[in-house]
Amino acid sequence: MEAATMAWTAAVVGVGLVYWFVWVMGAAEVKGKRAVDLKMGSITRDKVQDKYTQYWSFFRRPKETATAAASAEKVPDFVDTFYNLVTDIYEWGWGQSFHFSPSLPGRSHREATRVHEERVVDLLGAKPGHRLLDVGCGVGGPMRAIAAHSGSNVVGITINDYQVNRARAHNRKAGLDSRCEVVCGNFLSMPFPDASFDGAYSIEATCHAPRLQDVYGEVFRVLKPGGLYVSYEWVTTSLYRAEDPDHVDCIQGIERGDALPGLRRQDEIASIAKEVGFEVLKEQDLALPPALPWWTRLKMGRIAYWRNSLVVRVLTMLRIAPKGVSEVHEMLFETAQHLTKGGETGIFTPMHMVLLRKPVATATEEAK
Numbered sequence: 001m002e003a004a005t006m007a008w009t010a011a012v013v014g015v016g017l018v019y020w021f022v023w024v025m026g027a028a029e030v031k032g033k034r035a036v037d038l039k040m041g042s043i044t045r046d047k048v049q050d051k052y053t054q055y056w057s058f059f060r061r062p063k064e065t066a067t068a069a070a071s072a073e074k075v076p077d078f079v080d081t082f083y084n085l086v087t088d089i090y091e092w093g094w095g096q097s098f099h100f101s102p103s104l105p106g107r108s109h110r111e112a113t114r115v116h117e118e119r120v121v122d123l124l125g126a127k128p129g130h131r132l133l134d135v136g137c138g139v140g141g142p143m144r145a146i147a148a149h150s151g152s153n154v155v156g157i158t159i160n161d162y163q164v165n166r167a168r169a170h171n172r173k174a175g176l177d178s179r180c181e182v183v184c185g186n187f188l189s190m191p192f193p194d195a196s197f198d199g200a201y202s203i204e205a206t207c208h209a210p211r212l213q214d215v216y217g218e219v220f221r222v223l224k225p226g227g228l229y230v231s232y233e234w235v236t237t238s239l240y241r242a243e244d245p246d247h248v249d250c251i252q253g254i255e256r257g258d259a260l261p262g263l264r265r266q267d268e269i270a271s272i273a274k275e276v277g278f279e280v281l282k283e284q285d286l287a288l289p290p291a292l293p294w295w296t297r298l299k300m301g302r303i304a305y306w307r308n309s310l311v312v313r314v315l316t317m318l319r320i321a322p323k324g325v326s327e328v329h330e331m332l333f334e335t336a337q338h339l340t341k342g343g344e345t346g347i348f349t350p351m352h353m354v355l356l357r358k359p360v361a362t363a364t365e366e367a368k
């Protein structure tokens with residue numbers, strides 16, 4: 001073959017491969033965000049690498065850094081940075097619901113996610129006309145499922161303004177914007193009046209709070225008396241041993257790759273809820289058998305991760321994705337290994353469910 005023909009063939013094959021990786025395979029989640037649209041939230045392209053370095057130095061030793069009083073105040077800002085860095089990658093590689101769910105035999109991930117979200121509606125007894133609060137709403141996957149399934153109105157709050165815009169756009173596209181509202185704010189001090197919600201829920205979000213009392217206290221304040229609150233909590237289980245270096249390494253890996261200021265123990269949750277005034281109606285680790293593993297979705301995707309890393313690297317080389325995205329992707333890849341290990345060993349669960357009620361007459365009212 002002539003040199004010119006060979007060069008042409010190589011060029012055509014090269015362009016074809018790039019097209020295949022980026023546009024065809026790059027849409028990791030069916031009909032999801034495409035790899036070519038990966039931005040880094042509200043961070044400008046030139047600041048991505050710096051922001052990632054700042055995030056990493058803050059959360060590298062999560063418990064020591066983030067629980068010290070002075071640093072605890074900074075946690076929401078770093079959580080905001082974290083979600084600027086990961087939101088598009090999550091949407092691209094996972095979907096619009098940023099949480100886990102037990103696998104369901106013969107059902108897709110999408111269906112299993114739905115079922116896990118609709119369980120919240122059943123627990124809350126949510127009805128048309130109810131006003132529900134979604135504490136830490138992400139880009140609103142659960143909010144839309146819950147509004148559609150229950151007929152309720154949902155108000156979501158997230159610290160990250162990029163997520164607010166994404167969630168609003170998704171709500172409009174789903175035709176749910178008249179019943180789903182999204183507010184940018186801190187769930188440790190919420191911009192809502194007392195007793196303004198019929199019910200509330202949080203899905204894998206309150207783990208970002210340095211003190212669970214603070215967010216539970218706020219939910220208690222904004223709920224009407226008699227209102228119910230469901231939370232899916234990330235916790236270590238009774239199998240976790242603080243003296244086992246493998247356990248410590250696994251849990252620290254989860255904390256630093258997920259912007260967590262120290263995971264709580266499973267047995268702490270109910271007592272914190274009671275401390276702020278809630279009645280505890282139910283408590284259950286939804287990951288325990290007969291539930292099927294939640295981590296298989298992470299584990300089975302090794303080939304997909306390898307492909308995704310390649311896509312991200314190629315896009316960075318072509319300057320389509322900003323510099324720093326590969327590092328963020330690598331961090332998530334490592335986090336996935338720690339999460340899988342946490343699930344397999346049973347030392348960690350992302351779905352310790354508590355169902356709480358604000359008493360009809362609160363202690364302060366009774367004292368009057």
Ligand SMILES: C=C(CC[C@@H](C)[C@H]1CC[C@H]2C3=CC[C@H]4[C@H](C)[C@@H](O)CC[C@]4(C)[C@H]3CC[C@]12C)C(C)C
Binds near residue numbers: 090100207304308
């Ligand atoms: C509740 C939280 C987030 C939970 C999950 C939605 C995310 C935790 C780890 C994330 C991921 C890990 C590996 C990524 C992979 C390398 C990439 O190619 C595609 C996206 C991932 C699968 C990504 C997706 C979201 C997670 C599973 C925390 C933050 C409290």
Ligand SMILES: C[S@@+](CC[C@H](N)C(=O)[O-])C[C@H]1O[C@@H](n2cnc3c(N)ncnc32)[C@H](O)[C@@H]1O
Binds near residue numbers: 099140185187204
């Ligand atoms: C893992 S995501 C879960 C999102 C959503 N519940 C879901 O399941 O798709 C955690 C969410 O909590 C929000 N969050 C974390 N800390 C917050 C804070 N202090 N105030 C408000 N939102 C916060 C994040 O912005 C993000 O939207």
